[in-house]
Every structure is written in C-alpha cells, then in structure tokens.
Amino acid sequence: MLKEKILKINDFIGGGLVRKFVIWIVFIIMLLGVMTTIFVQVSLNKTLTEELHERGQVISRNMATSIVESILIEDTIYVHRLVENTKKIEKDVKYIYITDARGKVLAHTFEGGFPVELLTVQKYLENSSHLLDTGDGIVIDFTAPILDGRAGFVHIGMDETSMHEKIKQTSSAIITITLLVGTLGVLMAYIAGNYLTRPIRSLVKGTEEIGRGNLGYQIKTDSTDEINILSNAFNKMSYNLNTGINELRESEERYRRFVDSISDAVILIDSQKKILSWNSGAQKIFGYCLEEVAGSKINILFYSMNEADNLEIPDGENVFKRKDGSNFPGLISNKPLQDSRNAGNVLVIKDIKEQKEIANLEKLLMRSEKLFTLGKLAAGVAHEINNPLTAISLHTQIMLRKTWDEKTDSRLKIINKETNRAAGIVKRLLEFAHQSEPKIGSVDINSEIDIVLNVLEPQLNSTKITTDLMPLPLIMADGEQIQQVIMNMLTNSIQSITTDGEIIIKTAAKNDHIEISIIDNGCGISQDNIGRVFDPFFTTKKSGEGTGLGLSICYGVIKKHNGLIDVKSRVGTGTTFTIRLPI
Amino acid sequence: MHPEKNVVPLLIILFVITSGCLSNEATKVNLSNRSNDFDSSSDSESLRIAVSAIISPDETLIYYQDMFDYLSLKMGVPVKLVQRKTYQEVNDLVRKNSVDAAFVCSLAYIDGKDQFGMEILAVPIVRGEPRYYSYIIVPDDSSIKSLEGLKGKTFAYTDPLSNSGKLSPEYMIAQLGENPETFFKLTFFTYSHDKSIQAVAEKMVDGAAVDSLVWDFKNATDPGFTSRTKIISKSPPYGIPPLVVSKDIDPTLKGKLGKILLQMHEDEKGIEILDRIMIDRFSEANDSLYNSVREMKKVVSDAKRKDT
Numbered sequence: 013m014l015k016e017k018i019l020k021i022n023d024f025i026g027g028g029l030v031r032k033f034v035i036w037i038v039f040i041i042m043l044l045g046v047m048t049t050i051f052v053q054v055s056l057n058k059t060l061t062e063e064l065h066e067r068g069q070v071i072s073r074n075m076a077t078s079i080v081e082s083i084l085i086e087d088t089i090y091v092h093r094l095v096e097n098t099k100k101i102e103k104d105v106k107y108i109y110i111t112d113a114r115g116k117v118l119a120h121t122f123e124g125g126f127p128v129e130l131l132t133v134q135k136y137l138e139n140s141s142h143l144l145d146t147g148d149g150i151v152i153d154f155t156a157p158i159l160d161g162r163a164g165f166v167h168i169g170m171d172e173t174s175m176h177e178k179i180k181q182t183s184s185a186i187i188t189i190t191l192l193v194g195t196l197g198v199l200m201a202y203i204a205g206n207y208l209t210r211p212i213r214s215l216v217k218g219t220e221e222i223g224r225g226n227l228g229y230q231i232k233t234d235s236t237d238e239i240n241i242l243s244n245a246f247n248k249m250s251y252n253l254n255t256g257i258n259e260l261r262e263s264e265e266r267y268r269r270f271v272d273s274i275s276d277a278v279i280l281i282d283s284q285k286k287i288l289s290w291n292s293g294a295q296k297i298f299g300y301c302l303e304e305v306a307g308s309k310i311n312i313l314f315y316s317m318n319e320a321d322n323l324e325i326p327d328g329e330n331v332f333k334r335k336d337g338s339n340f341p342g343l344i345s346n347k348p349l350q351d352s353r354n355a356g357n358v359l360v361i362k363d364i365k366e367q368k369e370i371a372n373l374e375k376l377l378m379r380s381e382k383l384f385t386l387g388k389l390a391a392g393v394a395h396e397i398n399n400p401l402t403a404i405s406l407h408t409q410i411m412l413r414k415t416w417d418e419k420t421d422s423r424l425k426i427i428n429k430e431t432n433r434a435a436g437i438v439k440r441l442l443e444f445a446h447q448s449e450p451k452i453g454s455v456d457i458n459s460e461i462d463i464v465l466n467v468l469e470p471q472l473n474s475t476k477i478t479t480d481l482m483p484l485p486l487i488m489a490d491g492e493q494i495q496q497v498i499m500n501m502l503t504n505s506i507q508s509i510t511t512d513g514e515i516i517i518k519t520a521a522k523n524d525h526i527e528i529s530i531i532d533n534g535c536g537i538s539q540d541n542i543g544r545v546f547d548p549f550f551t552t553k554k555s556g557e558g559t560g561l562g563l564s565i566c567y568g569v570i571k572k573h574n575g576l577i578d579v580k581s582r583v584g585t586g587t588t589f590t591i592r593l594p595i
Numbered sequence: 596m597h598p599e600k601n602v603v604p605l606l607i608i609l610f611v612i613t614s615g616c617l618s619n620e621a622t623k624v625n626l627s628n629r630s631n632d633f634d635s636s637s638d639s640e641s642l643r644i645a646v647s648a649i650i651s652p653d654e655t656l657i658y659y660q661d662m663f664d665y666l667s668l669k670m671g672v673p674v675k676l677v678q679r680k681t682y683q684e685v686n687d688l689v690r691k692n693s694v695d696a697a698f699v700c701s702l703a704y705i706d707g708k709d710q711f712g713m714e715i716l717a718v719p720i721v722r723g724e725p726r727y728y729s730y731i732i733v734p735d736d737s738s739i740k741s742l743e744g745l746k747g748k749t750f751a752y753t754d755p756l757s758n759s760g761k762l763s764p765e766y767m768i769a770q771l772g773e774n775p776e777t778f779f780k781l782t783f784f785t786y787s788h789d790k791s792i793q794a795v796a797e798k799m800v801d802g803a804a805v806d807s808l809v810w811d812f813k814n815a816t817d818p819g820f821t822s823r824t825k826i827i828s829k830s831p832p833y834g835i836p837p838l839v840v841s842k843d844i845d846p847t848l849k850g851k852l853g854k855i856l857l858q859m860h861e862d863e864k865g866i867e868i869l870d871r872i873m874i875d876r877f878s879e880a881n882d883s884l885y886n887s888v889r890e891m892k893k894v895v896s897d898a899k900r901k902d903t
Binding site: 080081084085086087122124125126127128129130133142143144145146147148150159162163 | 621622623624625626627628629630631648651652653655656657660677678679680684
C-alpha cells in the first residue's frame with residue numbers, strides 16, 4: 013500500500029533520480045521540522061504552563077501564609093510592601109491583589125486604581141486558578157485563601173505572554189534551523205544525487221548503447237561501491253552478450269549457409285501452414301523472394317491446392333507450382349519442427365523434374381539403341397526373307413494360272429495370301445528399320461486427321477469418334493507419315509475399346525507447338541506396360557493379331573519431326589495419347 | 596493522483612494536537628475601569644472590637660470568630676474584629692475611640708485605666724473564677740527545674756504590656772533579688788503567648804513566660820507544642836484579662852454590649868461558643884481585681900529603678 017503510494021508520488025514528482033532525491037530529502041526534512049516544531053511547541057507549552065501554574069500556586073500560597081498576620085493586625089504598609097516586592101521579584105506576575113474575607117480589596121499592584129471588573133469576575137469563578145483574557149494577553153489568575161478564607165484571599169495574575177514569547181522564539185528558532193537545514197539539504201541532496209547518479213547515468217548510457225546494438229560496450233567506473241559491482245556486472249554482461257550474440261550470429265550464419273547450400277527447398281511453416289522462412293534453394297526452385305511468400309499459406313506452392321484448402325501435406329511425390337505458373341514434380345518430406353509442441357513444420361521439397369527428364373532421356377536413348385539394333389536385325393531378316401517370299405509369291409501366281417484343280421487352286425490362293433501377308437510384315441519391318449526420312453511440306457494437321465477418319469470410317473462399327481479441332485497453323489511435316497501415325501494411334505484405340513467406346517480427338521495450338529490428343533475410354537494400359545508401349549514388337553494382343561510395331565513406328569516418325577509423344581493411361585478408364593509437334 | 600489526499604490526515608493530526616492547547620476558555624475581563632475607593636468603606640456602621648494579641652492574630656481570629664458572629668447577631672450590626680501587633684497599639688485604639696471595645700491584657704488595662712480611664716465592661720470566668728496565672732515553661736527535655744535555672748539563658752517575653760508574659764516573670768526575678776533586665780542573657784518579644792510556647796517547644800529559647808489560659812487551652816485543644824514544653828513555675832493568681840471600653844463610649848452601646856455578654860451563658864448558642872473557648876461565662880468585675888498586678892508593677896519598676 014505504502015509502496016504503491018510512494019510509487020504514485022514518485023510518478024507525480026517525475027523527472028530524474030536527482031530531482032526525486034532532492035524532493036524527498038526536502039520533504040523529509042520539512043516533515044521532521046514541522047513535527048519537531050509541533051512537538052516542541054506542544055511540550056513546551058505544557059511544561060511552561062505547568063511551571064507557570066506551579067509558580068503561581070506556590071507564590072500565592074506562600075503569600076497567603078506569610079501575609080496572614082499582617083492582614084489581621086491591619087499592617088497595610090507591610091502588606092503593600094510584600095505585594096509590591098513579590099511582583100517585582102517574581103517573573104511573569106502581572107498583578108497581585110488581596111481581599112479580605114468579604115471581598116474588600118486590601119492591597120493591589122495596579123497602578124492608577126484597581127480594576128473593579130476583576131472583583132465581579134471573581135465572584136463567578138470558584139477554582140483556585142482560571143484564565144482571564146485582559147485584552148492585553150491571557151492571564152492565569154490564582155487565588156489562595158488566607159486562613160481558609162477567614163482572613164481573605166491572595167490573588168495573583170500570572171502573565172502567559174512571556175511564556176508564549178518563549179515558545180514563539182523556540183519555534184521560530186526551530187523553523188529557521190529547519191529551513192537552513194532544508195536549504196543545505198537541497199544543496200547536499202543535489203550534489204549527492206548528482207554524484208550518486210553519475211555511475212547510474214553511465215549505466216543508462218551503457219544500456220542505451222547495447223539497446224542500439226553496440227554490444228560489448230564497456231562502462232568506465234572509478235567508484236568502489238555497489239555501483240562498481242553493478243558496473244562490473246554490466247560490463248561482464250555486455251561482453252558475454254557480445255560474445256554470445258556473435259557466436260549465435262556465426263552459428264546462425266553457419267546454419268543459414270548450411271541450409272542454403274541445400275539445393276532442395278527447405279521451408280519452415282507455422283502451425284497455420286504459413287510460410288515463415290525458407291532457404292535460397294527454395295527461392296531458386298519456386299522463383300519467389302522470401303518477402304513475397306512470407307506469411308502466405310504454403311498452398312500457393314502446390315499445383316493442385318487452392319488458397320483456402322487446409323489439407324494435410326503428405327510425404328512423397330507431388331506437383332508444385334512456380335511463380336511463373338509452370339509446374340514441376342517434386343518429392344516432399346514434412347517433418348514437425350518439434351515433437352511435442354505444434355511449433356510448425358519443416359518441408360523439404362526436391363525438384364525431381366530434371367531427374368525425371370534425365371530418366372526419360374535415358375529411356376529414350378536405350379530405346380533408340382534398341383530400335384537401331386532391331387532395325388538392323390529386322391532389315392537383315394526382312395531382306396533375307398523378302399527374296400524367298402518374292403520367289404514364293406511369283407511361283408505361286410504362275411501356278412495359279414496354270415492350275416484348274418480346284419483344291420490346289422484354293423490351297424495356292426492360301427499360300428499366296430499368306431505370302432502377301434508375310435510380305436506386308438516384311439515391308440513394315442523394313443519401314444520400321446529404315447524409317448525413311450520424312451518428305452517435309454506444309455501440312456494442315458486437322459485435314460490430315462479428316463483424311464484418316466474418312467479412311468477408317470468403315471471399320472468403326474459401334475465406336476464413336478468425336479473431334480474437337482481448333483484452328484491450327486500449318487506446320488512443316490510429312491503429311492503421309494503424320495496420317496500413318498494418326499491411323500496407327502486410332503487403330504490402337506479402336507482395338508482397345510470393347511463396347512460403346514468413344515474416342516475424342518483434340519487439336520490445339522500452343523506457343524511453339526501444336527498438340528494432338530487422342531482420348532479413348534478403352535481398357536487402358538497397366539502401369540507396368542505403359543513404359544513399353546513404344547517398344548517394337550511389344551503388344552498385348554494375341555499372337556498374329558498385331559506385330560507390336562505400330563506405336564514404335566509412330567514414335568519414330570514423331571521423333572523425326574522433333575516432336576514428342578506421350579501416353580497417360582489408367583486401367584479401366586482409358587488412355588490419352590498426346591502428340592506435340594513444333595510449329 | 597491527488598497529493599492533497601495525503602495532506603488531509605496530517606492536518607487532522609495537527610489540529611488534534613494543537614486543539615488541546617486552546618481548549619481552555621479564558622474569561623474576558625476589562626481592566627480599564629479603575630477605582631481607588633476601597634479604604635474607609637462601610638466600617639462606620641459596624642461595631643469594632645479589638646483583641647490584643649494574647650494569642651497570635653490568626654489564632655485569635657479562629658478563637659473569637661464564633662463569639663464575634665454571636666455578638667454581631669445579638670447587636671444587629673456587623674462586629675469587626677480588630678487586631679494589632681502589640682498591646683500598646685490596642686490600648687491606643689481604645690484611647691482614640693477607634694474601637695468600641697477591646698479584649699486587653701491585665702497589665703494593659705492598668706496602663707489604660709491609669710492613662711485615659713479605660714473601663715472594664717466584663718471579665719471571663721474560667722473554672723469558676725476571674726483569675727489566671729503565669730507559667731514559666733521550658734522545653735520538655737530541659738534540665739532546668741526552676742526560674743533560677745534560667746539565669747543567663749535566653750528567654751521569650753510576650754509583650755511589654757503583658758502581665759503573665761512580662762510583668763509576672765520580672766516580678767518573680769525581682770523576688771529572687773535579681774535585676775529582671777540582666778537576669779537573662781537574651782530576651783525576645785514574641786507578641787503572643789502561642790508564639791512563646793512554639794519558641795520554647797522548638798528550643799529557639801530556653802524558657803518563656805506564658806498565660807495559663809492560653810497554655811491550658813492549647814494543651815487541651817492542640818497539644819502539638821505544649822506537649823513539648825513543661826511548666827517549671829506557676830505564679831500566684833492574677834485578675835483575668837478583661838473586656839474594656841473607653842470611658843467615652845456611648846452608654847447605650849455599653850449597656851447593650853455588656854448585657855449581651857453577661858447573658859451569653861444563658862442561651863444555648865452562647866453556651867456552646869463559651870464552651871468551645873473554655874470560658875464559663877462573662878461577669879462584671881471590680882477594678883480591685885487587678886490590685887495584685889498593680890503591686891507587681893510597682894515592685895518591678897522599683898527593682899529596675901534600683902539597679903539603674
């Protein structure tokens with residue numbers, strides 16, 4: 013309570029320590045002065061009043077005793093002399109008068125006659141002493157009976173003036189001293205306050221310096237007291253702070269470099285999945301500055317998430333979005349920062365696009381090599397088989413002309429048919445092996461597709477083909493080969509459809525290429541097989557129904573055109589082939 | 596923040612402390628109205644009776660207070676008790692008619708009678724007779740056994756006009772063939788018998804001569820001092836100190852006063868007062884009652900004259 017009050021008063025005083033110090037000292041001195049003055053005044057008043065009373069009583073009683081005989085024998089001269097002498101000798105006696113038993117004044121010390129009113133006042137007052145206000149100061153009137161009042165009364169008026177004068181003098185002396193001491197106190201308090209607060213000020217300066225970041229600031233002190241201990245402690249603290257902060261900075265810098273040296277994106281998010289910080293790897297991968305994303309939800313980095321989504325972030329592969337809108341595949345690992353508290357998570361995202369592309373390239377290379385080898389082999393086999401087949405075919409036709417035997421004729425026809433089929437296979441093999449260079453001319457892909465659809469229409473049975481062809485620029489390509497590719501692909505799709513199939517053909521022009529998509533709702537390709545669909549002789553069809561060369565040839569043609577062919581498929585849902593050709 | 600809140604209790608404390616000093620109300624009195632008209636007051640209306648300081652004035656006042664009140668009542672006027680230090684002064688008052696009556700010592704009466712015709716109004720009867728004695732007293736433990744033993748010692752007389760306290764011892768000394776003026780080493784006048792008793796009791800003097808009436812009365816009522824004294828000699832009886840009047844007194848007043856005194860023992864209140872001061876009654880007396888005193892006075896003055 014008292015502490016709060018003092019604090020309040022200190023607030024009220026305001027200003028620095030010196031001011032508080034001075035004001036408090038002055039306040040205490042003045043308080044002590046006032047209290048002392050009051051105490052002295054009260055006790056002095058009491059003591060002096062008591063003394064005055066005692067003296068008044070003693071004088072009046074003594075006089076009553078010593079004067080009795082003189083009164084009785086009417087020795088008025090003696091009585092007068094005694095009265096006058098007593099007044100002269102005794103201090104503070106304002107008057108003395110003596111009355112007889114009947115109240116007649118026998119003697120008095122008043123000059124110029126006795127004040128009659130004193131007698132009338134006397135009649136109402138019964139005590140041995142009482143206060144009289146004479147208009148010229150307060151007088152204590154003491155009455156002492158002479159011979160129990162039978163011979164009369166002695167009245168003595170004791171003057172309080174000199175007593176009050178004394179009290180006044182003492183009080184003014186104390187007040188003067190208090191003021192003097194107060195003034196001195198102010199001076200001393202000011203000097204002492206200044207002296208005492210000098211080290212505090214330097215401490216304040218020190219803390220300000222540290223606050224300004226000047227860690228390691230040292231205070232100079234020449235005192236040997238507690239302030240010195242404080243200063244030393246401050247200096248030590250400052251030094252330790254400096255060392256500690258430097259170490260911390262180094263450590264932080266080290267960790268920053270360490271984290272920055274990681275090429276993967278290392279992202280720190282809070283429990284609300286907001287980005288707190290990330291490394292330079294993340295900046296490089298996503299293209300954002302940290303300032304742009306700090307505070308944003310992590311969702312902006314995910315390809316498939318909206319801003320509002322609050323999904324769990326699963327470990328594993330995912331698709332991410334860069335600042336420029338492009339996306340890339342990445343591997344994400346999500347680890348909580350601390351185990352117990354929900355203090356946020358550390359996400360590590362690895363950009364695996366390049367890796368994937370390399371893998372693809374490697375696959376392509378392998379496939380090319382395989383195709384090359386196969387091509388050579390096939391070319392050799394085809395060439396070797398072609399000659400006998402030609403001979404068989406020629407001779408079979410000769411024999412057909414000359415045979416009338418029906419049975420033989422039909423058998424010859426079978427031979428001829430199968431020979432032709434074999435020749436077709438060989439031809440295709442040769443086509444695959446030789447992959448004849450495209451005859452480049454300007455081609456409208458949409459019209460090529462129309463041509464193919466016209467050719468294919470009779471085979472379509474129940475399969476429905478929908479086209480969604482956007483206007484396309486003319487591109488430089490071999491129209492025949494492109495037709496062949498689309499034909500192959502459509503055939504493939506048609507074959508994959510069992511009942512109520514639908515094929516959608518879409519074309520679209522992109523920035524630097526055109527895109528042809530062939531989407532079916534057929535049986536789809538299993539994940540195991542999808543990587544091999546472009547391999548030569550890979551087929552899922554029954555033996556004799558397909559050669560497994562169609563898609564290989566398509567792949568080869570598109571490659572020759574510097575384009576890309578891609579397949580996405582899900583078993584039971586369908587397959588999408590996408591062809592990209594440069595403009 | 597209200598700093599004045601803290602000041603309020605302080606002021607209250609101050610007020611409580613200081614108010615104690617101011618609580619006594621002084622009665623206002625105006626001293627400017629002066630008067631010198633106090634002496635020569637209404638005393639003219641009252642009866643003035645002087646009492647010689649046979650006992651000290653304060654004792655006298657106490658002793659005679661009731662009787663004076665009684666007289667006052669009976670006379671119908673205030674009766675003022677007038678005292679003087681010496682017997683001579685009282686005699687002078689009577690002579691100048693400053694008092695209407697006076698209780699005087701036997702010797703003072705003789706002087707007054709001789710000088711201006713002082714008249715006896717009444718005498719007290721004590722133990723049946725209008726007589727009293729002079730006692731020579733010494734301290735209780737004193738080895739002195741007789742008046743002779745006091746020779747060369749200090750001695751207290753009462754008053755130059757005292758019979759029992761001055762004339763009687765001088766007479767006794769003269770009887771011894773000594774000069775009363777040289778018998779003692781040192782003599783004092785105490786101007787009242789009770790003071791002489793006190794002086795002996797407290798061994799301020801070696802001996803004193805006192806009125807038997809005073810010693811007996813004191814011994815009976817307040818033996819504080821008398822018990823510390825012893826009587827070593829008792830004089831023959833003398834005529835008791837009378838109540839006298841001037842010869843010029845108004846006869847009516849004299850008659851009235853005399854009548855009251857002489858009849859005092861006849862009423863209850865009078866008896867009560869007389870009992871208290873150990874007087875049987877007042878009686879008329881003849882001047883011859885004091886002849887023995889006159890004789891002594893002559894002898895003593897002769898003895899003194901003889902030596903000088």
